[in-house]
Amino acid sequence: MFELDSFEIVGRLLVSILFGGVIGYEREIKGHNAGLRTHILVCVGATLFSLVQLQATYTTIKLAMESPDLLQVLNSDLTRIPAQIVSGIGFLGAGTIIVTKRSVTGLTTAASIWATASLGIAVGMGYYFIAFSGSIIILLILMAIRKVFRVQDYKTLEVSYYKRKETKKAIQDYFDANKILVVDLDYLVDSYKEDKAVFLVIYTLSIPEKLSATGIVEDLSDLDSIIGIRTIKDV
Structure with missing residues (x-):
């Protein structure tokens, strides 16, 4: 009882x-x-x-x-x-x-x-x-x-680069080719280096199961205009 x-x-x-x-x-x-x-x-x-x-x-x-x-x-x-x-x-x-x-x-x-x-x-x-x-x-x-339970994987990517228009397009083309959805982004001029504007973009991405954040960083780092890229860890 x-x-x-x-x-x-x-x-x-x-x-x-x-x-x-x-x-x-x-x-x-x-x-x-x-x-x-x-x-x-x-x-x-x-x-x-x-x-x-x-x-x-x-x-x-x-x-x-x-x-x-x-x-x-x-x-x-x-x-x-x-x-x-x-x-x-x-x-x-x-x-x-x-x-x-x-x-x-x-x-x-x-x-x-x-x-x-x-x-x-x-x-x-x-x-x-x-x-x-x-x-x-x-x-x-x-x-x-x-x-x-497989849920949508969201990752946050921080990218610093020169050549705003060309690099932005190259990054978006890469996302489109790999079916990576940009959920949100923050965009600003971070600083100036060697008299060139350094642009900082924070991407919140929806990543397909077959891809990893590490692989995306490695692929995008091949772009000459990108001077810094890193993932911001989620919970």
Whole structure:
């Protein structure tokens, strides 16, 4: 009566994957930094924290019924310390997030740290099956989720070059030939070098599955007018 069975625990974790995945998939196909894995990890982590809380409550009730003389002791909040861990781990996760003008990295790592904290709480409180089930699911999310769900791959490319018109056309011709879609771009005059204007363009690209950002950089670097090119990492 006062305990979640194994099927209920696994079922709730699977449902959390479904709900978190639906939201994360919608965010990822629109190119947002916090995408599929991040949302699923957060949802699963929250579920694990809730399962631990619920199991602790059931354990308290059971002990109170078996030993009424311990009722005064059991009035203390068993989840007080875990609650502090939940708050504190957020600062650790925030330390893995790097924000620049053009990108945000480390969100999945931050989410995995937060979710892993829930596993530690579950183990510490003796709820081994909750911890085991959660750890397997988190590993599957991190290792296999992108293989199961293929979403559009967005990459950000920063290119510096001379000869604005000729180079711009050459880059666009390359994109067209390889079916690379320009989702967004920022364009400005970065500086002057040897009395020549250096143009800086930030491309947000939708890349076909057969191509890689590294290959695109190598191909475009063959253009003589390009003086600098690099990818800006996504989450």
